[in-house]
Amino acid sequence: MRVAVIGLGKAGLPLASIIADNGFEVTGVDTDERKCEDINSGKNPIPEEPGLDELIKMHGGKNLIATARYEDAAHCTVFIIIVPLFVDELYNPDFSILEAAIRSVGPLLKKGDLVVLETTVPPMTTEALAKEWLEEESKLKLGEFYLAHSPERIMTGYSISRLKEFPKVIGGVDTESGLKAYEMYKKIIPNLHLVSDARTAEYIKIIEGCYRDVNIALANELLKIADVLGVDFYEARANANHDYCQIHLPSTGVGGHCIPLYPWFLIKEMEKREKFRYTRLLRTAREQNDEMVEYWAEKIVLECLRIDKPLNELKICIEGITFRAGVKELHHSRNLALANLLREKGLNVFVHDELFRRAELEKMGLRWIEPDEADLVFNCFELKMRRSV
Amino acid sequence: MRVAVIGLGKAGLPLASIIADNGFEVTGVDTDERKCEDINSGKNPIPEEPGLDELIKMHGGKNLIATARYEDAAHCTVFIIIVPLFVDELYNPDFSILEAAIRSVGPLLKKGDLVVLETTVPPMTTEALAKEWLEEESKLKLGEFYLAHSPERIMTGYSISRLKEFPKVIGGVDTESGLKAYEMYKKIIPNLHLVSDARTAEYIKIIEGCYRDVNIALANELLKIADVLGVDFYEARANANHDYCQIHLPSTGVGGHCIPLYPWFLIKEMEKREKFRYTRLLRTAREQNDEMVEYWAEKIVLECLRIDKPLNELKICIEGITFRAGVKELHHSRNLALANLLREKGLNVFVHDELFRRAELEKMGLRWIEPDEADLVFNCFELKMRRSV
Numbered sequence: 001m002r003v004a005v006i007g008l009g010k011a012g013l014p015l016a017s018i019i020a021d022n023g024f025e026v027t028g029v030d031t032d033e034r035k036c037e038d039i040n041s042g043k044n045p046i047p048e049e050p051g052l053d054e055l056i057k058m059h060g061g062k063n064l065i066a067t068a069r070y071e072d073a074a075h076c077t078v079f080i081i082i083v084p085l086f087v088d089e090l091y092n093p094d095f096s097i098l099e100a101a102i103r104s105v106g107p108l109l110k111k112g113d114l115v116v117l118e119t120t121v122p123p124m125t126t127e128a129l130a131k132e133w134l135e136e137e138s139k140l141k142l143g144e145f146y147l148a149h150s151p152e153r154i155m156t157g158y159s160i161s162r163l164k165e166f167p168k169v170i171g172g173v174d175t176e177s178g179l180k181a182y183e184m185y186k187k188i189i190p191n192l193h194l195v196s197d198a199r200t201a202e203y204i205k206i207i208e209g210c211y212r213d214v215n216i217a218l219a220n221e222l223l224k225i226a227d228v229l230g231v232d233f234y235e236a237r238a239n240a241n242h243d244y245c246q247i248h249l250p251s252t253g254v255g256g257h258c259i260p261l262y263p264w265f266l267i268k269e270m271e272k273r274e275k276f277r278y279t280r281l282l283r284t285a286r287e288q289n290d291e292m293v294e295y296w297a298e299k300i301v302l303e304c305l306r307i308d309k310p311l312n313e314l315k316i317c318i319e320g321i322t323f324r325a326g327v328k329e330l331h332h333s334r335n336l337a338l339a340n341l342l343r344e345k346g347l348n349v350f351v352h353d354e355l356f357r358r359a360e361l362e363k364m365g366l367r368w369i370e371p372d373e374a375d376l377v378f379n380c381f382e383l384k385m386r387r388s389v
Numbered sequence: 390m391r392v393a394v395i396g397l398g399k400a401g402l403p404l405a406s407i408i409a410d411n412g413f414e415v416t417g418v419d420t421d422e423r424k425c426e427d428i429n430s431g432k433n434p435i436p437e438e439p440g441l442d443e444l445i446k447m448h449g450g451k452n453l454i455a456t457a458r459y460e461d462a463a464h465c466t467v468f469i470i471i472v473p474l475f476v477d478e479l480y481n482p483d484f485s486i487l488e489a490a491i492r493s494v495g496p497l498l499k500k501g502d503l504v505v506l507e508t509t510v511p512p513m514t515t516e517a518l519a520k521e522w523l524e525e526e527s528k529l530k531l532g533e534f535y536l537a538h539s540p541e542r543i544m545t546g547y548s549i550s551r552l553k554e555f556p557k558v559i560g561g562v563d564t565e566s567g568l569k570a571y572e573m574y575k576k577i578i579p580n581l582h583l584v585s586d587a588r589t590a591e592y593i594k595i596i597e598g599c600y601r602d603v604n605i606a607l608a609n610e611l612l613k614i615a616d617v618l619g620v621d622f623y624e625a626r627a628n629a630n631h632d633y634c635q636i637h638l639p640s641t642g643v644g645g646h647c648i649p650l651y652p653w654f655l656i657k658e659m660e661k662r663e664k665f666r667y668t669r670l671l672r673t674a675r676e677q678n679d680e681m682v683e684y685w686a687e688k689i690v691l692e693c694l695r696i697d698k699p700l701n702e703l704k705i706c707i708e709g710i711t712f713r714a715g716v717k718e719l720h721h722s723r724n725l726a727l728a729n730l731l732r733e734k735g736l737n738v739f740v741h742d743e744l745f746r747r748a749e750l751e752k753m754g755l756r757w758i759e760p761d762e763a764d765l766v767f768n769c770f771e772l773k774m775r776r777s778v
Contacts, residue, residue: 124618200625214603217670236593239558270617280673281603281673281677
């Protein structure tokens with residue numbers, strides 16, 4: 001089994017490494033040539049991922065060959081596509097990267113080959129779009145090749161262990177594809193579950209994200225209420241939670257490439273079908289989470305007013321600007337949105353983040369400060385304000 | 390320690406029995422004289438509660454004396470109030486039963502006595518209303534008596550085990566009340582947790598219900614979407630759920646005296662304070678759950694249209710009319726709401742429920758049918774339709 005992994009990002013590279021570690025020849029394709037060189041020389045481009053260093057060192061340039069050229073994967077029989085999917089400003093999925101990757105795989109397909117889409121996608125993407133693009137480019141028909149969806153379930157910081165232990169689902173666009181894909185993937189993923197079809201696999205991954213999003217929105221809503229009532233939300237949460245009650249942690253909202261996008265996949269799909277009332281909870285949760293920055297901004301402003309200094313002289317530090325603690329990634333970062341919102345209000349806003357050097361932040365147009373030098377520090381992960389006096 | 394338990398319903402009677410079983414003298418007060426007689430002769434009025442038969446047989450009329458007269462509890466030093474609280478048609482709490490119970494306890498209070506409210510109540514009820522009513526009726530001031538809240542966490546069918554094992558919280562309206570109440574309750578409840586105050590204890594119980602309500606609404610919303618997409622929701626749910634994902638089961642909505650009320654406690658409290666945007670998710674979830682009957686009604690109508698018989702001759706059986714399987718209780722039953730909705734639409738609706746005899750149902754104005762005799766049967770708990778042909 002020779003496997004091509006298209007996309008060597010935070011999801012793709014751990015997967016490619018695990019497949020190589022299982023003794024298979026892996027060709028990793030990524031547009032970033034420098035990253036490919038690093039991998040081939042045994043250097044891990046995602047050092048924050050525990051366990052990945054060793055795997056890249058062991059297999060990079062050997063069992064795992066990284067390349068920017070699709071044709072280098074022509075000898076493979078299994079093609080795994082694991083590239084990013086974004087949404088546009090109206091939250092519609094933007095398939096351009098995915099389409100380019102799938103269309104580039106098409107010409108490499110030979111009879112009997114298997115394509116597995118790992119990117120989390122809106123329902124029906126695999127059976128409709130991916131199939132169409134592959135058939136067009138390969139001049140083969142489904143049945144001559146196999147097509148399945150197995151959504152990545154990794155989480156930066158836990159990717160290797162997730163691949164080794166966590167349950168993973170796979171579903172084919174037809175019965176044969178499902179069986180073929182299950183058989184192949186079972187050699188790599190120990191905790192693998194075959195589901196009815198690709199659409200079910202797509203839906204499973206999406207609703208997992210929806211569960212998280214709605215429950216974070218609930219925690220955020222309950223925190224606001226607790227604040228109004230003068231109740232310590234964290235004390236209450238600790239005492240409310242038990243086997244049948246799993247209230248999540250509140251936040252500045254939900255950022256990153258994953259969870260905040262998935263509810264939109266369902267919302268937009270239902271809108272297309274004029275089922276507007278079928279996603280009211282998902283939509284409300286989405287809005288609730290995205291609006292949390294307004295809540296925190298107001299709290300910060302009120303705290304500023306209690307400091308005996310003119311507002312325009314007062315230095316506010318937003319501490320922690322990544323979308324999640326410990327991950328150097330800013331996509332849909334609500335903490336950054338909070339800093340921007342405060343700046344729009346005319347406040348004197350600075351940022352600080354252990355994962356970014358001063359120069360990096362200033363290059364992004366942000367003003368850097370040492371928390372000790374600010375009058376007020378808001379820690380975005382602890383949701384705590386402190387005055388630095 | 391002599392304990393009065395005010396209210397010998399589904400929550401009060403198991404609690405009174407457990408206290409008696411711990412070796413304390415319990416006076417149970419309930420307006421239902423016949424129920425009191427039953428208890429005093431060792432007969433359990435809630436036979437569906439596992440373990441309660443034995444306790445009532447052992448302690449009824451001995452350690453546990455039931456009475457309809459408050460003055461029979463005058464010798465007690467601990468008063469536990471565990472009577473129902475309903476909401477009116479606008480979802481505002483109706484305190485009439487609770488106020489009557491608390492005002493009746495007032496005159497019995499002596500210096501040093503402890504009052505514990507177990508009824509789930511809107512935030513601040515204990516510290517504001519209960520305190521006021523007790524002070525007015527007892528002519529004592531808080532400090533001369535102690536007042537705390539420890540929300541009941543039972544569930545019909547599991548009440549005894551919940552009291553013996555499940556975590557329970559208690560909070561005082563002042564520090565002394567909290568400590569005193571904790572000390573007393575610890576003799577009865579092994580898994581007891583003292584929290585900051587009564588308000589926190591109230592809030593804890595309410596958010597537990599909110600978590601359930603929102604997550605059931607999410608399951609209901611995801612089920613509708615799965616139906617549109619042609620995905621088997623149950624298969625998807627089984628594969629989506631793991632340690633960090635706990636998608637609930639869909640339903641015809643949420644009924645009973647508890648969960649559907651608690652979100653309203655917070656919604657109404659926030660409305661009073663003009664914090665309208667702080668409960669949007671709770672409100673949407675509530676609406677989503679209450680509207681599920683419309684979804685099922687439409688599905689039933691569509692299924693009827695597929696049967697080769699004029700609609701007005703077609704017999705529909707709603708199977709299972711209680712608010713929850715196995716509990717003979719109809720309060721806010723969504724299944725009953727579904728039957729009524731179909732009747733309003735002009736359909737030929739009948740009901741069937743293993744917990745109710747035909748005569749009982751007909752007395753309520755419902756038409757009874759054997760499922761086998763209906764053309765279409767909708768099972769409200771399995772959410773399954775079957776044709777009886």
